[in-house]
Amino acid sequence: DQAVNLTAQGAVGGGFWGLLIGLLFLNPVLGAAVGAGAGAISASLTDIGINDGFMKDLGDGLKPGTSALFVLLRKVTPDKLLEGLREFTGRARVMQSSLSKDQEEDLRAAIEGKPAG
Template sequence: MSDLVVIVYPTEAKAEEMRQKLLGLQKEYLIELSDAVIAVKQDSGRVKLIQLFNTTAAGALTGGFWGLLIGAMFLMPLLGASIGAASGALAGALSDAGINDNFMKELSAQLKPGNAALFVLIRKMTTDKVLEAIKGSGGTVLQTSLDHTKEDALRDALAATHASGEASGGSALST
């Protein structure tokens, strides 16, 4: 079973830095992520999602390849490639893998403009080593599906040496 963790950061750059740190930990086999998405609340109030994996582009690439292959069999490779790319892009745009986009937008609507939320779907992790690696990196836990013990440990690890930054930056959530 996967666990969802949502952490709010004051900027998109800080959220991206944490996402890259988690991806690095994944390369070390300390954590296994299903999805990692950054949601940024823009000044206009709109929420922009920055996906880890672009399903539309992947669908277009895969569809183009298969369309080219099938089109070559019927001596129309360009037509096959273009039809395959278009249908693959459409299929990719309509599919939603990982965390539900509407859920992320609704939850991120309560952020202050300019703030970013990092949504992480964790399949499994070596908890003590991951918490040690992210210790003091800041951020405010917005929501998790972790048990209370693990959630408190996560909050403590994020805030380890970040107490002065919270006082100056204030809360990232609007009231």
């Protein structure tokens, strides 16, 4: 299950490291706030990719003794990837998707720290 709140975990981890660095520079509150913000932003970017609901629905429908593999790649030549998966023809179903225009805009907004949407 990929339903873990990575943004909150990133904020906590970032807050800890920010507090530690802030202590070194005699301003722990500012360091914790900056660290928490940076951690939350970093973790929020990890939720862009394969839809959690899709993975859960597919997993719930798997028959016993079977499995599913989800691969999220940044850069890939589809022809080469599909060639490598050819040996599974007839035994597996390969599904391929790219980001929609809206998803790409949301990703860009998240990277630039702007609200999505």
